[in-house]
Amino acid sequence: MPVREALDFMLAAARPVAEVETLSTLAANGRVLAQAQVSGMNVPTHDNTQMDGYAVRAADCASGAATLTVSQRIPAGHVGQPLLPGTAARIFTGALIPEGADAVVMQEQCELAGTVVTVKHAPKPGEWIRRAGEDITSGSVILPAGTRLRSQELGLAASVGLAELPVRRKLRVAVFFTGDELAMPGEPLAPGAIYNSNRFTIRALLENLGCEISDFGIVPDSLDATRSVLREAAEGNDLIITSGGVSVGEEDHIKPAVEAEGKLNMWQIAVKPGKPLAFGEVKDAFFLGLPGNPVSSFVTFLLFVRPFILRLQGVGDPAALAPKAYQLRADFNWPKADRRNEFLRARLNQQGGLELFSNQSSGVLTSTVWGDGLIDNPPGQAIQAGDVVRFIPFSELV
Numbered sequence: 001m002p003v004r005e006a007l008d009f010m011l012a013a014a015r016p017v018a019e020v021e022t023l024s025t026l027a028a029n030g031r032v033l034a035q036a037q038v039s040g041m042n043v044p045t046h047d048n049t050q051m052d053g054y055a056v057r058a059a060d061c062a063s064g065a066a067t068l069t070v071s072q073r074i075p076a077g078h079v080g081q082p083l084l085p086g087t088a089a090r091i092f093t094g095a096l097i098p099e100g101a102d103a104v105v106m107q108e109q110c111e112l113a114g115t116v117v118t119v120k121h122a123p124k125p126g127e128w129i130r131r132a133g134e135d136i137t138s139g140s141v142i143l144p145a146g147t148r149l150r151s152q153e154l155g156l157a158a159s160v161g162l163a164e165l166p167v168r169r170k171l172r173v174a175v176f177f178t179g180d181e182l183a184m185p186g187e188p189l190a191p192g193a194i195y196n197s198n199r200f201t202i203r204a205l206l207e208n209l210g211c212e213i214s215d216f217g218i219v220p221d222s223l224d225a226t227r228s229v230l231r232e233a234a235e236g237n238d239l240i241i242t243s244g245g246v247s248v249g250e251e252d253h254i255k256p257a258v259e260a261e262g263k264l265n266m267w268q269i270a271v272k273p274g275k276p277l278a279f280g281e282v283k284d285a286f287f288l289g290l291p292g293n294p295v296s297s298f299v300t301f302l303l304f305v306r307p308f309i310l311r312l313q314g315v316g317d318p319a320a321l322a323p324k325a326y327q328l329r330a331d332f333n334w335p336k337a338d339r340r341n342e343f344l345r346a347r348l349n350q351q352g353g354l355e356l357f358s359n360q361s362s363g364v365l366t367s368t369v370w371g372d373g374l375i376d377n378p379p380g381q382a383i384q385a386g387d388v389v390r391f392i393p394f395s396e397l398v
Contacts, residue, residue, distance in 0.1 A: 003341045006269045014311040019169040025157050028149050030210035031167035032314040037143040039160040042133035047097040051128045055089040055101035064122040070115050104128035146316035168314040174233035176216035178245035198243040198297045226257040234283040244292030246276040254289045272340040273362035274300035293362035299343050302397040323396035327388050329353040334383035345371035
């Protein structure tokens with residue numbers, strides 16, 4: 001199945017979690033809004049100054065060399081007195097504009113001598129003034145439902161006085177890893193064994209997405225053992241993610257185990273790396289089986305699992321599910337086109353072009369550390385130096 005078609009199929013099947021909880025805005029980082037948030041106030045609440053300087057009547061300064069008496073001093077957080085004609089108010093960034101003033105002249109354009117200021121500028125009405133409601137108007141929606149809350153959104157919510165936010169509960173994700181050859185770091189490696197790097201990669205990616213993780217560890221290469229863990233993992237979790245065992249070898253038990261305990265809706269994607277990706281359901285939990293090769297597991301998580309999790313968390317805007325991509329120059333040759341959609345590990349060079357990691361094998365995890373992102377290379381597409389390619393930075397994906 002083509003990459004876009006496979007992802008659309010998965011997203012259409014996703015059922016966002018329904019439970020909602022109210023959290024302190026300080027504790028809502030990374031969560032997804034369950035309901036739209038409306039501002040109950042204007043921001044700014046009143047006209048205020050963008051600069052340190054002098055609040056004046058523009059008409060008093062039309063000469064470009066006006067001499068005015070400084071009648072008051074207005075720091076931020078204080079309310080000044082009405083400004084009389086022929087006077088100026090010393091004012092500081094964020095302070096409210098006093099009644100009667102209609103402009104602010106920055107202090108660099110003024111010269112103070114005692115209580116008299118010479119204004120060496122002819123300001124226009126409204127100069128350096130932030131108008132009430134210029135940023136946010138009372139009654140406007142500032143954050144729609146389905147917004148994933150980052151530092152920016154939390155700051156915006158706080159700016160209109162929202163101390164609490166309704167969010168969808170955390171997604172519950174079960175993970176396990178199949179393979180008799182797998183060992184954990186710190187253990188001695190038997191002949192033919194490998195360390196289970198995917199456990200660390202996938203757990204960290206899930207933590208970045210704010211999921212609650214149930215880790216069932218390493219499962220032996222056995223159909224009965226795989227079925228048993230699948231049944232256990234399906235209890236109380238929204239999603240099951242596995243790594244390994246999704247191919248067609250005699251020791252690959254994920255596919256028959258899922259078919260026995262639930263149903264398999266999709267298997268094998270026209271993607272490189274990561275062809276043997278499986279999608280299905282076990283009881284009430286969705287299932288995603290990732291390849292065992294570390295780069296394949298990493299790339300398919302970024303391309304398929306990440307947007308699927310965001311949809312389950314309640315993110316509805318398709319633009320928020322799709323990573324930003326950039327058209328950049330290839331500074332390499334890739335002469336052999338593949339029939340699958342390739343995702344090549346690459347990084348930016350000092351000339352603003354892209355360099356390709358020398359070994360694009362699905363087992364070379366160093367390529368993911370060396371690289372800045374993935375080149376989305378369409379099926380059947382060779383690349384010559386100077387061609388423009390579609391590049392997705394890892395910063396958009398992890």
